[in-house]
Amino acid sequence: MDVWKIAIVGAGKIGQMIGTLLQGSPHYEVTVIDRDAAGLKKLADSGIKVAQADVGDDGVLADALKGHDAVISAAPFFLTPQIAAAAKTAGAHYFDLTEDVAATAAVQKLAEGAQTAFMPQCGLAPGFVGIAGADLAAQFDELDTLSLRVGALPLYPTNALKYNLTWSTDGLINEYCNPCTALVDGELRQLAPLEDLEELALDGTDYECFNTSGGLGTLAETLKGRARRVSYRTMRYPGHCAILRMLLHDLGLERRRDLLKDIFETALPRTDQDVVVVYCTATGTKDGILRERSFINKTVARQIDGRHWTAIQITTAAGILAVVDLMRTGKLPASGFVGQEQVKMTDFLATEFGGLYAPGRVTG
Template sequence: MKVAIVGAGLIGHTIAHMLRETGDYDVVAFDRDQHALDKLAAQGIPTRRVDSADAAALRAAIQGFDALINALPYYLAVNVASAAKGAGVHYFDLTEDVRATSAIRAIADDADHAFMPQCGLAPGFIGIAAHELANRFTEIRDVKMRVGALPEFPTNALKYNLTWSVDGLINEYCQPCEAIRDSRTQWVQPLEGLEHFSLDGTEYEAFNTSGGLGTLCETLAGRVESLDYKSVRYPGHRNLMQFLLEDLRLSSDRDTLKTIMRRSVPATAQDVVLVFITVSGMRDGQLVQEVFTRKIFAKTVCGVPMSAIQITTAGAMCAVLDLFREQKLPQSGFVRQEQVSLRDFLANRFGQLYEGQSLDAMATV
C-alpha cells in the first residue's frame, strides 16, 4: 500500500517509521520544512517538499498514492482533506477539532474513497473502547471517558510538560465541548466540570476539553443518559490554565499563549498516557458498572525510544490503517472511530502497543 504522510513532525515521523518497519507499506513523507524532512531522509524514508497549505500543489504531489495520513495541525485538516478528495486517495487524520471534522464529513458525503478523521488517542482509541463497553449493556446510564498525557515526573507549577502539539493542546482548552446530559446532546464549557479521582495511589483531576468524544454523541444519541469526555491532569493544573486563559484573557490571544508555553514549559519524552473509561447501566436486570483502564509508558519501539504519546497516537493511526488495508472497515465515505472493533484493534500488531498496564474490572453498584 502506497501511503503519503503529510506532516513530518514528531507524530508524522513516528507513523512513517512504524509503517516502514512492517515492509507492507511504501511510505513517502511530505512537508514544507526541509529540516524535518532531512531527519526522515537520514533514516531512509523517501521525502518530498511541498507546501501543505497549497491545496493544488498537494493534490498534484499525492497523485498515485493509495492513502494519505494527515499529521499536520488541526487548522490545515480541511485543506488537506480537500486535496485528498481531488487526488482520489483515502484520507486519515488525527484532528481533535470539531469544526474540521464536520467539514471533512461534508467532503466525504459523495466520495468514492474513505475519509476517516480523529484516528489518534482521543479522539480515536478512547471512542473505540467506550463504544465497545457501552454495547455490553441493555440500558446505558453513564459513559465517562478520561484521558491524560502526563509527565512521569512533574516538576513545575503546572505539573505538566509538553508531550504533543501546542496548537492542539490550546485548541482543546478553548473550544466548546460536546456532551450528553439528561439524554440531550448539549455544549459545555472547556475547563469546567472539575472532578478528582485516584488510581494506583496517584491523585488526578479531570475537566472538560474539546474534541475527545469524536462522533460518539451522535452514535449513542437516544441510548445514553449521560456521556462526557475530560482530560486528566495532576491536581492544580486546571486552575492555573484558567488563570492564563480567562483572567489574563489569553484565550483570545493564542499566539502569545503558544509563545509562553513553548518558552516556559519544557517538552519531555518521559511521559505516561492514562486511559480511564467507566460505563454504568442495566444488564440482566441488574445495575452494573464496567471500568476499562490502561497506563502506557514511554519505551523503545522498532528499536527507537518513543514517548507514550508517540506510541499511543501513532500506534492508533497505524492500527486503523492496517485494519482498513485488511478491509475490516468501510472502504468509502465517512468512517467513524466507533466502527472499529475493539477486539480487532487490540489484536492488531500496532494495537498491541496499547497493552500497557491493565486494571480492567467489573463491579455491581
Template sequence: MRPVTILGAGKIGATIASFLHATGDYAVTLVDRDAARLDRLDLPFAIRRTAQDIAAALPPSLLANQFAVLSAAPFQLTRGIARAAAEAGVHYLDLTEDVASTRDVRALAEGATTAFIPQCGLAPGFVSIAAHDLARRFDSLDTMRLRVGALPRFPTNALGYNLTWSTDGLINEYIEPCEAIVAGRRTVVAAMEGLETLGVEGVTYEAFNTSGGLGSLCETYAGRLRELNYRTMRYPGHAAIMKVLLSDLRLAERRHLLHDIFTHALPTTTQDVVVILVSVTGTKDGHLHQETLARAIPDQDFLGAHRTAIQLTTAGGICAVLDLLAEGRIPTRGFVRQEDIALDAFLANRFGKIYRETDRATQARGE
C-alpha cells in the same frame, strides 16, 4: 507495498513514517514544508522526503496513485488536506481533535468511493473504540465517561505539565466548546469546567472538560444516554492555574501569546505517560452495572527505538486503523467513525497492541 503519504513531519508524523516503513508493507512518503526539518530526521533512507507547503493547495501529483494520505499536520490544515484527498480519490485518515474541521471531512465523505477516517489517534480515537465496545455489553445505558491524560512522569513545575504534543492542539482543547450529553440532551458545555478528582493505579488526578475528545460519540449515542462527557486528566492544581491564564489574564483571546509562553517556558520531555479511564454504566440482567477500561502506558522501546507514550498511542492508533483499512476489516468508503472499528480487531493489530493490558516488557520488545 501500498504507497502512502504522510503530511506533517513533526514528532508524530515522523513516528508514523517510521512505524509504517518498519512493517515492509508500505512505501512511505513524508511531506513537510520545512526541508531542513526533513533533512534532520533520523529515518531510513527508503522513506521518501518531499518538501511542500501543505498549507497551500496541494499539487495533484503529490497524492497521485497513493493508497492513502495520513494527516499529521496542524488541525487548521485539515480541510484543505481532506479536500485534496477527495480530489485525488485516495483514502484519508487524520488525527484531528477539532470538531468543526471534522464536520467538513464528513461532508467531503458523502458519496465518496474511498474512506474518510478522521480522529484516528488517542482521544478521539482509541477511547471511542473502547467506549463503544463497553457499551455493547449492556441491556440499556446510563452514563459514559471518557478520561485521558498525556502527562510527564516526573512533573517539576506548578502546572505539573510538560509539552508532549501539539501546542496549538492543546490550546484549542482548552478553549473551544465541548460536546456532551447532559440529562439526556445533547448539548455544549464550557471547556475547563466540570472539575473532578479521580485515581488510576494509585495516582490522584484532576479532570475537566476539554474539546474534541468525544469524536462522533454524541451523535452515535444521542437519546440512549443520560450522561456522556470527555475530560482531560492532569495532576492536581493544573486547572486553577490555567483558569488564571485563560480567563483572568484573558489569554484565551490571544492564543498566539499563550502559545509563545508555553513553548518558551514549558520544556518537552521524552519521559511521559498516557493515562486512560473509560467507564460505562447501565443495566445488565435488571441490575445497574459498571464496566471500566483503564490503562497507564509509559514511554518505552518499540520497533527498535525509544518512543514517548504520546508517540506510541497516537501514531500507533492511526497505523492500526490504516492496517485494518488495508485488510478490509473496516468500511472502505464514505465516512468511517472510530466506533465502527471493533476493539478486538484493533487490539489484535501489530500497532493496536500498544493499548493491550499485557506484560510491558514483552510489549516493549515489539513481540
C-alpha cells in the same frame, strides 16, 4: 500480499513515528511529505522516502498525493480541510489526528458521496478513547452513563502546572478554550471547558479531570437516544485546572491565544519521559442489574526497535495506524465517513500496530 502506498503529510514528531512504524511493516510503502527540509532529512537518513512540497498549495499537494492508496495527515489542524480535499482529488482514503471540531465537520462534508473513505480523529483522544468507549457501551443492555478521560502527562512533574509539553501546543489550547460536546440528559449539549471538575486516583497517583474540547469525536452523536450522559474530560495532576482558569479567565488569555501559545512554548519545557492514561467508565443495566464496567490503559515512554519513543507518540501513532490496517484488510467501510465507534476493540488490538497498546492495558 496486499501492499498499500501511504502518503504522510507532516514530518513532525508524530509523523516521524508513523513513518517509522509503516517503514517496518511489509504491508506498506511510505512517503512523508512536508515543506520542512530539516524534518524530512531526519526521516530520509533513516531510509524513509520523503518529498519536499508546499502542503499549503492545493495543486502541488494534490499532485504529490496521486498514486497513493491512503493519505495520513499529521499536519496542524488548520490544514485539515485542505489536505482532505487534496486526498479526495487524488482518489485516496483519508485519515487524520485532528481534535478540532470545525475541521472534522469539513471532512464530514467532503465524505458525502465520496468513493473513498474519510476517517478523521484517529489518534488517541479523539481516536482510541472512542473505540474503548464504544466497546464499553456495547457491554450493556441499557447504557446510562459513559465517562471518557485521557491524560498525556509528564512522568516527573516539577512546575506549578505539573505539566510539560508533549504534543501540539495549538491542539492543547483548542482543548482548553473551545466548547465541549457532551450528552446531558440524553440531549447533545455544548459545555464550557475547564468545568465539571472531578478527582480520581489510579495506582496511588491522584488526578483531576475537567471538560476539554474534541475528545469525544462523534461518539456523543452516535449514542444519542441510547445513553443519558456521555462526557469527555482531560486528566491532569491536581492544581492544574485552577491555574488554567486564572490564565484563561482572570488574565483573559482565552482571547489572546497567540500570546498563550508563546507563554506555553517559552515557559513549559518539553519532555520525552511521559505517560498516557486512558480511564473510561460506563454504568448501565445488564440482565436487569445495574452494573459498572471500566477500561484502563497506561502507556509509558519506552524503547521500540532500539529507539526511544514518547508515550504520546506511541499511543497516537498506534491509534491511527491500527485503523489504517483495518481499512486495508477490508474490516472497515471503504467509502464515505467512518467514525471511531465503528471499530471493534478486538479487531483494533489484533492489528500489528494496535498491539502497541497491549503492554499498557491494566484492565478491560
